[in-house]
Amino acid sequence: MIKVIKTADVPDSLKNEKFQKHLIRLKNNKAKVSGGYYGAKDVRESLKNEFNNKCAYCETKEFSPEIEHYRPQSKYEYLSYEWTNLIPVCRSCNRSKSNKFPIENKITIKNLEKLGTALNILNEKEKPYILNPEIDSPKEHFSFNTLGEIYSKTKKGKITICVCNLNDETLIYRRKKEYDNILKIIEMAKLNNTNIGKKTLNIIKEVVNKNKKKEHEYSLFWQNISLDLENLIDNN
Numbered sequence: 001m002i003k004v005i006k007t008a009d010v011p012d013s014l015k016n017e018k019f020q021k022h023l024i025r026l027k028n029n030k031a032k033v034s035g036g037y038y039g040a041k042d043v044r045e046s047l048k049n050e051f052n053n054k055c056a057y058c059e060t061k062e063f064s065p066e067i068e069h070y071r072p073q074s075k076y077e078y079l080s081y082e083w084t085n086l087i088p089v090c091r092s093c094n095r096s097k098s099n100k101f102p103i104e105n106k107i108t109i110k111n112l113e114k115l116g117t118a119l120n121i122l123n124e125k126e127k128p129y130i131l132n133p134e135i136d137s138p139k140e141h142f143s144f145n146t147l148g149e150i151y152s153k154t155k156k157g158k159i160t161i162c163v164c165n166l167n168d169e170t171l172i173y174r175r176k177k178e179y180d181n182i183l184k185i186i187e188m189a190k191l192n193n194t195n196i197g198k199k200t201l202n203i204i205k206e207v208v209n210k211n212k213k214k215e216h217e218y219s220l221f222w223q224n225i226s227l228d229l230e231n232l233i234d235n236n
């Protein structure tokens with residue numbers, strides 16, 4: 001998980017006339033919350049764009065994400081269409097998190113609705129134990145080792161890892177695989193003590209730098225382990 005602050009406006013499907021009419025029907029109990037609105041094509045595309053086509057929780061590349069309600073619909077129905085409550089996730093994270101949402105301070109639904117839809121106010125009052133990619137700084141809560149495993153630095157980090165299953169075997173394997181490939185190339189290049197070897201090491205440095213960027217899959221993992229690789233490249 002990395003910090004992502006949405007820059008796009010609320011998509012049309014969550015504010016147009018058709019949607020406003022639906023809200024009125026919803027208020028009068030003549031309609032039910034529908035994925036046709038929060039899962040509309042423009043909402044999905046905008047979320048994909050904001051999150052660099054990655055799952056908001058595990059950072060796996062995901063071009064057909066599921067639309068997740070950070071605060072689950074089952075407990076926070078009034079936030080079902082709230083733009084700041086919608087994030088794109090992979091199927092695996094969505095299944096793990098499901099409708100779990102541990103918080104420090106319980107607030108009644110009536111009082112919650114009074115607080116409004118601003119996530120920062122809700123966060124302040126409820127103190128959720130699940131990291132919010134739009135509010136928290138995940139790098140302050142997580143660290144990684146070169147085996148691809150994620151560790152928590154805080155209680156919030158620990159609960160998020162557990163609830164979203166961020167140490168899932170497949171995730172560990174995928175994080176480690178690319179690291180191992182790069183490690184092999186470095187070792188081979190160092191054995192080949194010629195200009196070609198030196199050029200290869202420079203290319204690898206550029207690759208590692210690129211992997212640390214927000215567009216790359218598992219960028220926080222790369223930010224954590226890049227120093228080890230850079231030291232290995234520089235120490236002859």
Ligand SMILES: [Zn+2]
Nearest residue numbers: 055058090093
């Ligand atoms: Zn995921």
